[in-house]
Amino acid sequence: MHLSSLIKQKPKELVHHVLRRHWITFLPRIGTFLILFSVPIILYLLFKSVTPGLLTGGFSYPTFVLFASSYYLSIYLFFFAEFITFYLDEWIITSDRIVDIEQLGLFSRSVSELDLYRIQDVTSDIDGVIPTFFNYGNVTIKTASTNAHIIFKNIHAPNKVRAALIQLAQDGRRRKNRSHQKNKNVLAESKNKVIEGTIE
């Protein structure tokens, strides 16, 4: 599937940014994976030195191999699922709106949209030594409505994104005002035509 069909892109709508979490925030998961990966190797070496006969029995040997194989396949699966949850959280900024796609788990996904002209407040924050060093943090977007806000979590260069969003929101408001004025003029024109027709 292409991005334009995912967000049902309108004819004149342009995609400005596709944002994802910074790769450094995935490192703890890689660390956990490596620890889990080394557990059976450590256990094997331990059993081999303590009870060498245990892993060579007619039943215990194939069972141990099948169990170890299942264990490794399980951790690959969980690691891949973690990557999917991490990587499929994305925020798409177009010329008209923000699309917030959150992958909450393997079977849970939420998609929300916010029109750019509705943006009232954009805040970026970089908190901590590592985020400052690698230049990543959160961007919070608020609207006049109290419950409608979107947070871009752990994205790269949040200050740059905030500046771009403010500019796009201003453009969006200008466009909205222009189309609103155009509609008003059309309505006034048709009203005048109706009045003229009634007098005649």
Next chain:
Amino acid sequence: MIFLPLYLPLMLYALFLIVFSLFMAVNIYHISESASFTIPSFIMTSVIAFLTLTTLIITIVLLKDVNWTEMLPLIEFSSSNTFIQ
């Protein structure tokens, strides 16, 4: 004495492989559904596929000499002790 066919753990393993394949398919479906065919997702998918294939090949190599039709005594009851062979 309780006897256990050696193919029983193999059948459980086969069942596990079916579940594993289903979940992997769901993961790949998510990548395609979210228009995320990018270099990082391609690299990650390739690494996982490589690890999976390597694990399966090692499993086959380690178990190639096992006679799966064998019936093995799991627990032997005796007057003095109970043990797992």
